[in-house]
Amino acid sequence: MVVVGGGVVGLSTAYALLRRGFAVTLIEAAAGVGRKASYANGGQLSYRYVSPLADAGVPLAALQWMRRADSPIALTLRADFRQWRWLLAFLRACRAETNRRNAEQLLTLALHAQTTLGEWRNEGLEPFAWRRAGKLIIHRQGRALNAAAKHIVQPELQQVLDDRECIGIEPALAGLHGRFAGGIYTPGEEVADCAQFCQALLTRMEAMSHFAYRRGNASFVAEGDRIGVHVNGMAVEADGVVAATGLETAALLRRCGIDLPIYGLKGYSLTVPDADGAVPEVSVTDYANRVVYARIGTRLRAAAMVDIGAADAEPNLRRIAQLKALAQDIFPQASRYENAEAWAGFRPATPTGLPIVGRSERYRNMFINTGQGALGFTLAPACGELIADIASGTRPVVPLAAFAPS
Ligand SMILES: Cc1cc2nc3c(=O)[nH]c(=O)nc-3n(C[C@H](O)[C@H](O)[C@H](O)COP(=O)(O)OP(=O)(O)OC[C@H]3O[C@@H](n4cnc5c(N)ncnc54)[C@H](O)[C@@H]3O)c2cc1C
CATH class of the missing domain: 3.30.9.10 (D-Amino Acid Oxidase, subunit A, domain 2)
Known part of the structure; x- marks a missing residue:
């Protein structure tokens, strides 16, 4: 699998996929991981305050x-x-009813994120100021x-x-x-350093088999009902592709005919x-x-x-x-x-506050993981696990319909 984007969402997705036995290549345009939205955010792992x-x-x-x-x-x-x-x-x-429904979806996802991060913390990640x-x-x-x-x-x-x-x-x-x-x-809410968490995930993955990290500016190229990835103009071999490019995802996917409300x-x-x-x-x-x-x-x-x-x-x-x-x-x-x-x-x-997590309807080898808005650090482990669930054919713990790319 090729995961494009080395922010907290892309790194969490890459780690969730590696844990399930996928070979993963992570591609990041910047000089290091966690340098954009994931850099100096509020540090809140705010599992019970997720109202959009x-x-x-x-x-x-x-x-x-x-x-x-x-x-x-x-x-x-x-x-x-x-x-x-x-x-x-x-x-x-x-609308009050829409907000209530969306907040419920986010709460389920956030509680799954808390459990997931708890598991990951026991897997040898370097410290990331978690408390x-x-x-x-x-x-x-x-x-x-x-x-x-x-x-x-x-x-x-x-x-x-x-x-x-x-x-x-x-x-x-x-x-x-x-x-x-x-x-x-x-009392149960947590804080941590998001940029350090990004680095800790990268370090952990670099110590695992079947992981590669590449610096490069990736683009997505439509090839019939599949998507290809080019890095600095060169095609990269990819059975499956995850777009986890944060804010840039909308512009990158628009070129392939996918219109995301980010x-x-x-x-x-x-x-x-x-x-x-x-x-x-x-x-x-x-x-x-x-x-x-x-x-x-x-x-x-x-x-x-x-x-x-x-x-x-x-x-x-x-x-x-x-x-x-x-x-x-x-x-x-x-x-x-x-x-x-x-x-x-x-x-x-996204306008609703719900992230977009799932398989593209148009390109069967493409997965999208973005739009976490103000909750990206909080939700990233759960969203990564959901992509790993879909890719491996496992039934997701959290119902996916609300997050599916349309
Ligand atoms: C002020 C502020 C406070 C916040 N506080 C909190 C908080 O307390 N708790 C919380 O949960 N969330 C918080 N957030 C939200 C959280 O920071 C974001 O939701 C999260 O960082 C988004 O992660 P991401 O991986 O989707 O995006 P990013 O971190 O932006 O990562 C996307 C990555 O993709 C790379 N990329 C883009 N295009 C390409 C390309 N073509 N090729 C290769 N790589 C590419 C970029 O370089 C970047 O590294 C806050 C955000 C802000 C701005």
Whole structure:
């Protein structure tokens, strides 16, 4: 099998296939693996917080956010019919019933991902700063906290806490006392370093038989009802091909007549190296500002924002300054903000939030694994396993219909 794309999704797919006995060649265009969307993401393995961005309250909230320069979501409309088509499909997916159905599908997939990662961690991967840190989602207003409490998916595993109880669990929040209502605490959630996980998977696979890693810019070529792979213009032998090229997948497959509804939602992160002082041990989400915070090894990572229609991949200085101000406000005691590293990446997102995982209807030797959006790190092991299930003719643990490429 040839897997194209060395982000967290492609690497997880390659590893799942190798574990099932396939010979795998992984092709990556960049100088190393995990350099694009998988590089400095929020680090959240957020198994029980998978509700899609497309939700009933979002269109109205987005209108209010549009008027605020510091809004968590920003929309720049472009003369680009693909953006408009994506936005229309997004609005359709905001229906409460659609959101509920899609969230259920994602929860099943995410819980499978947690089990899968648990198995993989026991298979000799190098450390990737994995911790069962627990997740605390804090709400500034009592009304928002009450609304969130109604959406708890596993009440036996999650707790609704007032502000004092939150500070008891995460003392680094002490400075926020009196400025938030409380939070939802989920002890089973995890954090890790996505870029290190990518490298750990590559190192592990390089130590296994029947694995090859090639650097090169791949293209997909239609050959009747099959797909061929060319790397730097040369054909590569491939019985089966997996397209796991993140945001690029849409453009790469369009040339073969496959139209995928993937759009890049730009986001930002700040990483404070060697953070000390009051760094949170628990992973904290400031819901009102949609910022996630996690201690990843010795670093503090803050990640946030959805810019729709961003022109380039550069970290926007205004957004970065905003993220730094929010982080300093909530965790003022965590030091060394002046050394923080800024990063921006594009989440490869479908309008519904459901990833596209499955066999192409048109090309029988092609598999597609992309569109994980804001949950790529969380979902990657499960999505990789699903591709391995289909390729090996095993009945998938998770029903596939919702994720099938149309
Ligand atoms: C700010 C931010 C915060 C996030 N936080 C979280 C989080 O906390 N938890 C979570 O689960 N997810 C998070 N995500 C989402 C997650 O990072 C992505 O969903 C995930 O990284 C996507 O992985 P991927 O492998 O599909 O894409 P990528 O990592 O972009 O990998 C695709 C790879 O394909 C390669 N490629 C493309 N075209 C070609 C070609 N023609 N030939 C060869 N190679 C090619 C690229 O070079 C790249 O390496 C976040 C994203 C952002 C932007």
